[in-house]
Amino acid sequence: MAVKTPLKWVGSKARLMPQLLPHLPKGKRLVEPFAGSCAVMMNTDYEEYLIADVNPDLIHLYQYIQMDKEQFIQDARRFFELSNEEVAYYKLRASFNIEPEWQWRAAMFLYLNRHCYGGICRYNQRGHFNVPYGCYKKPYFPEVEIRAFAEKAKRATFICASFEETLQLVRPGDVVYCDPPYIPVNPTANFTQYHTDGFTQDDQLRLASLLHQLSADISVVASNSDTHEAHNLYSHFTRHTLTAPRSIGAAKGSDSSVGELLAVSGENAHV
Structure with a gap:
């Protein structure tokens, strides 16, 4: 498997x-x-x-996990615990698109990836992430996968x-x-x-x-x-x-x- x-x-x-x-x-x-x-x-x-x-966004997520997996897990989990409502998703997506700090963007990127439709990664011509809300009952927080990734990333x-x-x-x-x-x-x-x-x-x-x-x-x-x-x-x-x-x-x-x-x-x- x-x-x-x-x-x-x-x-x-x-x-x-x-x-x-x-x-x-x-x-x-x-x-x-x-x-x-x-x-x-x-x-x-x-x-x-x-x-x-x-x-x-993709590379920064990988670099953050590689650099400090515990802090990444803590930061990313905060967003997962906020809400799984459609309004909350679009609010966080808007924040992500103007967030200048790469570590926060990395944590937000995981939230968007797990809550957006189909795990699609797509941007408009302005460079804004524009994938719609996925409407999943309970998006999975991949802590086990993050830890395994951090080990391989060595x-x-x-x-x-x-x-x-x-x-x-x-x-x-x-x-x-x-x-x-x-x-x-x-x-x-x-x-x-x-x-x-x-x-x-x-x-x-x-x-x-x-x-x-x-x-x-x-x-x-x-x-x-x-x-x-x-x-x-x-x-x-x-x-x-x-x-x-x-x-x-x-x-x-x-x-x-x-x-x-x-x-x-x-x-x-x-x-």
């Missing part, structure tokens, strides 16, 4: 780990330019981790950086795993506003190109949607299709799984 993470996360790899693990090669350090919920870090056993993301370095900046830090013996915002399978699925700047088609092209260059000397694994465009971008890699559970946008009673592309370097590419 996969180790759970402090955050709820759309696209989390927690339930996909049994399929993903056989394709992650051995190495001293795992480099992840797209941190997400850190499910891959929590379910692997590398000596070191370099975890990066362009979202400062091996990790967390940085707020773009994928280009992060990949420049790769060194011999590293393994790179990339789980970027996915190429949309259809126009209505184009959700890339995980960060104010979004993730464009040009970003997808640059990422695939950089990973292809790196794969000459470094073990590289990348996830994306199971689309013709993604297969074309990663045509130099061995490509596998994994079956991923889907929790957002699936109708009740419908097939709630979707195919994902996993591109792996160092093998003969599929024809």
